[in-house]
Amino acid sequence: MADSRNYLADFIQSPGNITLLLAGLATAVICSFPFGLVGAAFPLLATVALETLACLFIPDMPSFRAWANQRRLQQKTAMSSERMLDEIFAKCGSKQTAREIEQMFAMLGQQVRSLIEHASEQTGILNGTDLQKIQSVPTQYLSLRLSLLSIDERAASVDLRKISAKLNDLNAQISKPALGADVRQLSRARDEYQNLLARHQRMLSRRSAIEAAVLTLPDQLAEIYQLVMSNSSERDGIRLTDAISNLQLRQEIEDEIADELNFNLEATPNKTMARTKQAQR
Structure with a gap:
């Protein structure tokens, strides 16, 4: 109802x-x-x-509901994009870099609109699923850029030397525990510090993958754009299908990276330090 x-x-x-x-x-x-x-x-x-x-x-009517669903999606995407742009301007140290990201986002959006408008004039060249994949490219670009900024922000907040010193101190306390020390809690604290370092290294590795995605995403869209604009042969049609499939595969990989990144960003050394102090009491 x-x-x-x-x-x-x-x-x-x-x-x-x-x-x-x-x-x-x-x-x-x-x-x-x-x-x-x-x-x-x-x-x-x-x-x-x-x-x-x-x-x-x-x-x-199904046709009206399809129009309404598309309108809602566009409104939701616009709100999400505006929010991510605000976060990018807030996180980015250089306003010039933030403006360049905004300009690239606008260019990708214009390219997507032109591509969809041209595809709508040629029946059967792109189906609904293909259009949804292509429409998500500008927002995906902002998401990747925001992920890079979040990684840099998170990396700057982690003092690797301090964590290494804490690990050495914990190892020393575990090997020669003081009277009344809770060795089990100290071991848990050591494990969490080790996990924090491992997550940090994985996060930095993911950064390289995201950087590659940021560079190649506009090129992938440009390739699809050119194929749609000059789709005059069966060979071009096969290449278009492959290009869209590659775009979907990249989006799935980026989603996995984003999910793991969000998990990594939630892990902060403060909780681990708190547990260490509790174990030392």
């Missing part, structure tokens, strides 16, 4: 419905001059009748 109400709201707020209501109101105003209220009543009643019928049937 909630789903139906959502689609009904989408229809009421749709440009076509608003145009219909404004046209009915304008007609009523025009008819009121020569005929008075009686003249205005007929266009208003007709508009109300049409609006009621439209609200009953149009929200349930």
